Amino acid sequence: MKGISFALAGGFFLTFQSVANATISEGIGSWQAAAMTQLTGFVLAILIVLILRDRSYRQLTEVSPLYASGGMLAAIVLFTNMTAVHIMGVTLTIAIFLIAQLVLAIAIDGRGWFDMSQKRIGRTQIVGVLMMIVGVIVLKL
Template sequence: MKGMLFALAGGFFLTFQSVANATISSQIGTWQAAAMTQWTGFVLAIFLVFALRDRSYKQLTQVTPLYASGGLLAAFILFSNITAVHRMGVTLTISVFLIAQLIAAIVIDGKGWLDMTKKHVGKTQILGVLLMITGILVLKW
């Protein structure tokens, strides 16, 4: 149940962040908005690490470089998201992002990539994504 609440919160925050980033980028530029968002997120995360007295950061050197570079992807994610919001609006952008995430997740689960446990991907998962794509087409018209 807690996981579901965090997932819902993350989805809501992602949507609000998309709108805020698009607005900020109209004022200062897309890459600048991405940098500002990354910076403020970094500052908050560092603050929380110290406020919670979490000492696991001492193990940073044990993180595989591939996974440590995940933050680099965030810059491209933000740029893509901001640009898409400007061109398509918030609803369509979030919908298409969700489909892209689901497709990537199905491939990662099905192949067991990135140290994930390999999971069976069945017809129902594929049908679910196809139904969501149909929903996006309905949203677009």
């Protein structure tokens, strides 16, 4: 239940962030909005680390450069998300983002990429993604 709660909260916050970033980018530009979002997120994360007195940051040198590049990927996610919201609106953008995430997640789970444990991918997962794609087509009508 705890995992579901965090996933729901993440989904809600992603949607709020998409709307806020698209609105901000209209005034200052998409890359500037992405930079501002990354900076404010960094500040909040540092504050939380300080409040929790979590000292695990001392192990940062042990993080693979591949995985440390996640922040750079986030900047691209922010830019593409803002641009898509401007073109298609929030609902369609989030729906297509979710499908893209699921397709890649299925590939990662099925292949065990990025040090993830390999999971069996069956027809039900594929059918679920296909149903989401049909749902997006219905949304688009």
